[in-house]
Every structure is written in C-alpha cells, then in structure tokens.
Amino acid sequence: MTMNEIIIEAKNIHKSFYKQNEHKLEILKGVSLQVESKMISVIVGASGAGKSTLLHILSGLDNADEGEVKIKGTNIFSLHDDKLSKFRNKHIGFVFQFHHLLPEFDAAENVAIPLMIYGETKLKAVKRAEELLALVGLSDRLHHKPAELSGGEQQRVAVARALANNPDIIFADEPTGNLDSINSEALHNLFVKLRDELKVTFLIVTHNPQLVGLGDKVFEMKDGKIF
Ligand SMILES: Nc1ncnc2c1ncn2[C@@H]1O[C@H](COP(=O)(O)OP(=O)(O)O)[C@@H](O)[C@H]1O
Numbered sequence: 424m425t426m427n428e429i430i431i432e433a434k435n436i437h438k439s440f441y442k443q444n445e446h447k448l449e450i451l452k453g454v455s456l457q458v459e460s461k462m463i464s465v466i467v468g469a470s471g472a473g474k475s476t477l478l479h480i481l482s483g484l485d486n487a488d489e490g491e492v493k494i495k496g497t498n499i500f501s502l503h504d505d506k507l508s509k510f511r512n513k514h515i516g517f518v519f520q521f522h523h524l525l526p527e528f529d530a531a532e533n534v535a536i537p538l539m540i541y542g543e544t545k546l547k548a549v550k551r552a553e554e555l556l557a558l559v560g561l562s563d564r565l566h567h568k569p570a571e572l573s574g575g576e577q578q579r580v581a582v583a584r585a586l587a588n589n590p591d592i593i594f595a596d597e598p599t600g601n602l603d604s605i606n607s608e609a610l611h612n613l614f615v616k617l618r619d620e621l622k623v624t625f626l627i628v629t630h631n632p633q634l635v636g637l638g639d640k641v642f643e644m645k646d647g648k649i650f
Pocket residue numbers: 440441448450468469470471472473474475476477
C-alpha cells in the first residue's frame with residue numbers, strides 16, 4: 424500500500440509551563456510524530472497528558488520551547504505574526520470542544536464572517552457559508568443563532584466554519600466531548616464524509632472510543648511523549 428504524503432511532521436517538541444515560584448512543569452518531553460494526509464488520525468491519552476497543548480503547538484496557536492513542526496514542508500515556527508496567520512488561514516481549520524460561535528450572529532453569519540475578514544465580499548461569503556452548511560446537513564438552520572441550535576448542530580456549524588477557507592487540515596480538540604451519543608455519531612460520520620469527499624486531513628484529540636475506532640491512525644500520549 425502506498426503511503427499518502429506526510430502533511431504534518433513534528434520533531435522533538437518540548438514544552439514546559441512555569442508557575443510563579445514553583446518548579447517547572449514539563450508537559451511535552453520530546454514529541455515526534457508524522458501525520459499522513461487525507462486520513463483521520465486521533466490522539467488519545469489521560470486528562471492532563473498534554474494533548475491540547477500539543478494540538479495548539481502543531482496548529483501554530485502556541486509555540487514550543489524546542490523542536491520543529493513542518494506543515495506541508497513549511498517550518499511553522501519560522502513564520503511570524505502576519506505570515507503565520509496567513510499560513511494558518513490557508514491550510515488549517517480548528518474545532519474546539521466548546522463551539523466558540525459568536526452568540527449574536529446566526530449560523531450563516533458565523534461561517535461567513537471569517538471569510539469576510541479575509542477579504543471576501545459579503546455576497547460570496549454568504550453563498551459559500553450556505554454551501555458549507557448544506558454540506559454539514561444544516562441547510563434548514565441557516566438563520567438560527569447558536570442558542571437556538573442543539574449541541575450537535577453547534578459543532579457542525581463550527582466544522583463548517585473551520586472548512587470555510589478550504590483548509591488541508593482540520594484539528595479538533597475533543598469535538599464530541601459535550602455531545603450525547605447520537606450527536607457524536609453524526610459528527611463522526613461527517614468527519615468520515617469530509618475525509619472521503621473533500622480529502623481533508625483530520626488530527627483529532629478524543630476520549631470517545633467510537634471516534635478512536637474510526638481513526639486510520641491512533642497516537643497515544645503518555646509521559647510527555649507520543650507512542
Ligand atoms: N497555560 C498554562 N499554564 C500552566 N499550566 C498549563 C497551561 N496549559 C496547560 N497546563 C498544564 O499542562 C498540563 C497539560 O494540559 P493539557 O494540554 O490541557 O492536557 P490535556 O488536553 O491532555 O488534558 C496540565 O497539567 C495543565 O494544567
């Protein structure tokens with residue numbers, strides 16, 4: 424079987440946190456991993472193991488103390504400020520455990536606003552938002568505000584928003600952590616559909632055994648490393 428391209432390559436990532444007057448808390452102790460494109464890879468591990476910290480570093484939301492992250496061959500730590508946000512905007516989408524949707528805007532606006540911030544006209548952004556919301560099965564919820572949507576629907580809007588710029592990779596941090604089993608299953612099916620139809624690469628932190636089961640590749644985080 425031929426391997427897909429390696430889309431994320433992390434080498435020897437170290438990260439510590441310091442609390443005033445306390446000794447240093449070493450969270451990542453030399454994490455290396457390779458993520459294949461067009462697949463669903465999952466990261467499992469105990470609470471507090473450093474999974475969110477790692478996902479934030481791999482996606483350029485946070486920096487490491489040591490090590491290297493390459494995404495599509497680009498060393499993301501060599502990019503700064505504007506260049507990094509442009510790179511992230513072009514290649515990366517992120518879905519959080521809590522949807523982080525803007526409460527005062529409806530579903531279509533929540534997906535369209537990031538597109539407009541990056542220079543799309545309102546007309547085009549709204550059209551694209553409607554297409555994406557159709558893709559995630561929410562054509563009949565375009566003008567619902569987050570509070571008028573179920574938890575599962577909120578997460579599907581968050582996925583549509585993450586897809587807005589056609590990213591290569593979607594990072595998701597415990598995306599079904601607050602969902603019941605029916606809504607979780609719907610979200611899992613959506614990830615599989617997006618992998619197969621749009622060839623999106625997923626790197627997902629999860630505790631959900633069903634989602635782990637769907638993973639093409641499973642990484643285990645333990646003692647500050649990946650196995
Ligand atoms: N900004 C921070 N400052 C200090 N400690 C932190 C910070 N972020 C995370 N930690 C600590 O690092 C450890 C790993 O956190 P996290 O990456 O959120 O774990 P996980 O997602 O696997 O549950 C935890 O013990 C947490 O308290």
